[in-house]
Amino acid sequence: MFESAEIGHKIGKQAYKQALPELREALLQAQIELVQRKKTSVLLLISGQDGAGKGETINLLYEWMDPRFISTMAFSEPSEEERDRPPMWRYWRTLPPKGRMGVFAGSWYSDPMRDRIEGRLPVKALDARAEQINRFEAMLVNEGALLLKFWLHLTKAAQRKRLKALEADPHTAWRVTQWNWDRLKSFDVAQETAGHMLRITNTPWAPWAVVEASDDRYRELTVGRILLDALRSKLDSAEQAQTPVAPALPLLRVNVDKRNLLTELDLSLALGARAYQRELARWQGRLAELARDPRFKDHAVVCAFEGADAAGKGGATRRICAALDARQYQVIPVAAPTEEERVQPHLWRFWRHVPRRGQITIFDRTWYGRVLVERVEGYCAPDDWLRAYTEINDFEHELTEAGVIVVKFWLQTSREEQLERFRAREQVAHKRFKITEDDWRNRDKWDAYQQAVCDMVDRTSTGEAPWTLVESNDKPFARVKILRTLCERLEAALAAPPRRPLADKPPAAAKKKARAG
């Protein structure tokens, strides 16, 4: 991985001076196009050995380009608000929007690499993290990001020399601490780990650029040139949708006998008035207890509601809320994305509502919109919704891995029941707003929606985040089944041996994070 970056590359002063003006002009021009067209976000990961000039390189980018459209993200120890959420949350919240460039001083590579170097992570676990990272990066690229990963490389000798030089200069001496010298001792382990990690995350869609860093001029020109080429190639490429860079799942099954998951549901299931009152009180009481259980402080709940219009999502939500303390939950109605959400990857607008530990977020419609309405209505290309299954599974995996309990409900009514409810709503003044032209139009695509639901369940009902199909022709039955399911999932999670979420490191260990990338 590092061979070509140990041959002693150097650029003379004269050659540097000659090349620089043109490079800067071209970089600035490319940045202007980036800002004006708002089609792409740029993520620059600046990683590498201590003293390899990461900070200098970042400062140089600011000097060469317009600093108003660059943000640098540093990741030292995670804050409380970050520790209370899945580890990737802190990266999602800092993703640059389209039109901007985000420089990552430290990144999603920092934690696994440091943990490996310090012997806390077996190599198999490291490989699993790398696989997750590859998928995350594929998602970013598919969503329109330009992702450039730089590794600034120094040999051990060069690193020692550089640390000494920094230490000798009174202006930079503060940057060298005992920690750096200690780290030099583990150079070989670090080197090997980095080499391994870089190799398995060196994907066609997000390749690493390893840059020899001992000569400043060589490093500067090389980084600048790679950035320029990548920017230009992205800006000059055709704007039409591209084939996703990561493989989507194979195409969908054909259904020859008209039977499917949903036709098999017994929609006649119902609950009498007295049984409903009894069961409702029982499960609401149970939910109230569970949400106040001290063990719940190590968890959070993401509750996802999907269902055709008028299937009863709102009513079910209210029955859940009634059992909870209003300070403990948020209900997020998912409608069209806002301007700020549209310039981010699709899942960003859901990540921003991921609950802290001890909290509950109820989504009224969800990230599954992409494989339901967007698929059926043609709002996104088939490639996009096909890859969404994988992205969604990854998203939910990251939640569950961090102790978040993901509970997903599909509320199924018959076509006839839906019609009846539409008509009833039109009679009630304050419910009239709930019926729009769209609702009537969606009815015409009933079969296409049902097929999309079956595909969704097949592909995203995982052991850790299963779908619950709810027979919803009878509202009392549906509400009780939902409450009961939620309680049972909570009970199971609280009874399981506690797992320590990845981000939850003692501050002392976390402190070193800042420099691990």
Next chain:
Amino acid sequence: MFESAEIGHKIGKQAYKQALPELREALLQAQIELVQRKKTSVLLLISGQDGAGKGETINLLYEWMDPRFISTMAFSEPSEEERDRPPMWRYWRTLPPKGRMGVFAGSWYSDPMRDRIEGRLPVKALDARAEQINRFEAMLVNEGALLLKFWLHLTKAAQRKRLKALEADPHTAWRVTQWNWDRLKSFDVAQETAGHMLRITNTPWAPWAVVEASDDRYRELTVGRILLDALRSKLDSAEQAQTPVAPALPLLRVNVDKRNLLTELDLSLALGARAYQRELARWQGRLAELARDPRFKDHAVVCAFEGADAAGKGGATRRICAALDARQYQVIPVAAPTEEERVQPHLWRFWRHVPRRGQITIFDRTWYGRVLVERVEGYCAPDDWLRAYTEINDFEHELTEAGVIVVKFWLQTSREEQLERFRAREQVAHKRFKITEDDWRNRDKWDAYQQAVCDMVDRTSTGEAPWTLVESNDKPFARVKILRTLCERLEAALAAPPRRPLADKPPAAAKKKARAG
């Protein structure tokens, strides 16, 4: 304040049952209009004695209305990210957007009242906080919010009774702790403090509704009715701009001799090439040291740049950035507000970028847009920009009070110099994008802009956040003056005795905050 709420109000079961359906229907209808029209945000403060039914009242609102458009904000101990910023930041970040209802369980009243009750805040300081709160609330109302402040009142005897009842019921016993009983002992002090605070914050624009809380049915119907009346009156009122509820400053001075702050500047000030190099290096070096000074960790910097087009804001910004570590600052270019920003009070989009301690935010154009471009171009009503002076002063006061160093630059060029720069820009490919039709049009309003600048400086150059007028016909001179000013402000702040920002309480004390409201 509490007299009418101690007369033993009660509602019978029958009367309650009769009144409820109509009330709920009307509340839901009002909420639908609120959501659809997106003209108003609703803030409900639910305060009052322990055991007065605050939680129950909030849960009831969720039952009566559509929970998807309500959010409840609870404020327990501030998080790290909150403690690192001015105390009001945590409230700004949770303000509900237009179309939504935010329920505040705990609010900006909690801290000062608790501090007063526990004897840490002299009554004069409490009054000063109340005055700040009144202005903050006036701003909210002027920005289109409906602000309803409920105080649920119990007599001491009723409170004791209620705590006992809660304790007796196994479902609610967990809510009563020794802390509650201890607090009952200080009932009289708490009562007196609350009465005082409520009286001085009982403004025409944000009055308190004191509700006797010992009878559940009375409390529920009263809160519901007050909320409904307020919602209806807000929704039914004419939509045109209203006169601000808080007094704006008197109208502006007339200028009879054509001399003003800006005409008095000596725009011939300039710096030769060698002096520039020397001074630039000197102040950049100084700035680099100051930003890395350990004492800077207790501060932050907000650096505000205003100036006519082509005055050199970008160039000056780059000279500052060059001295800093990219991980320490963000540059925020201020353009048209986004969709999410447009449904919030004007200052919200600046609050969201307020730096954490140890960090620096550079604004390229600022919150002064309202009294500059928006005033001159007529983008907002005179009442709105007139009240903005006060709101801005309050904003900057809250920053400086928390240790944030606010440094504001107005870059002044002559009209002729601007023309020359426009023409030069048109010649350079990568600078052409910087000149738009708007820029040429703005030139025609030169005099109006100059007047607006003078008014702005007169009204917002405060001791703690003074304006620095920068003679900018010569870029080297301007850049050095800016760097030097920034350094001097930083030096002065670091040399001053450390002040402990209000939000920075030891966690132990902060813990009780959750229940102080």
